[in-house]
Amino acid sequence: MGAPRKYPPKNAAALIEELATQGHAIIGIAKKLGVGREAFKRWCEEDEVLQEAFEVGRDAHRQALVALLMQAAVANKGTNANAMFLLKTMHGFRETDSSNTNIKVGVAVVPSVMVVRDHGTDEEWEARTAEQQRALVLDAASPPKVIEADVPAPPSYAPLVPASHPAPPLPQYTDAPAWKGNA
Known part of the structure; x- marks a missing residue:
């Protein structure tokens, strides 16, 4: 067997269209042209004329099958099962939407809340800041002030029992039971 063709023959477009109109698959057309599927x-991909010839042939094949079904419908005959089968397998026709279609949508909800508080206009904010700055400069000798505290002060962790009353000592158990086996 010789090496596969590097370039398509001169009459490739007409031959491709004719074979596709007859219902040949890509592999069959490639074999008729003496090349492999990937070469075809x-x-x-490289020649728009060849791609168009293939698509025109496939469309002509599809139209012929649809015409058979239309003739059967007009003549009030039973559906041509062969034509319907070919339309489904070769051209992707469907009678209804697939019930096997499983659509899953996942939404991640972040459990956080953003609180936006109104602090006034820019002018009000600037005036409040300037007033606080003046107060800080005037009271430089006093301890630092909290500029704006919206958060409550943390709880005091002072001991509940005054230091003058020490906690009683913990009892010492000398007669602790000896555990045997599983409790």
């Missing part, structure tokens, strides 16, 4: 696909 590359030809179609």
Whole structure:
């Protein structure tokens, strides 16, 4: 067997369209042209004329099958099962939406809340800041002030029992039971 063709033959577009109209798959058309499937696909990717010939042939095939079904419907005959099968398998036709379609949507909800408080206009904010700055400069000798405290002060962790009353000593158990086996 010789090396596969590097370039398509001169009459490739007409031959591709004719074979696709007859219902040949890509592999069958490639074999008729004496090349592999990948070489045929590359030809179609590189040459718009060949790709269009293939698509026109496939569309003509689809139209012929639809025409068979239309003739049966007009003549009030039973559906042509062969034509319907070919439309489904070769051209992706569906009677209804697939019931096997499983759509899952996941939404991640972050359990946090953003609180936006109104602190007034820019002018009010600037005036409040300037007033606080003046107060801080005037009271430089006093301990630092909290500029704006919206958070309550933390709780005091002072001992509940005054130091003058020490805690009683913990009892010492000398007769602790000896555990045997599983409790």
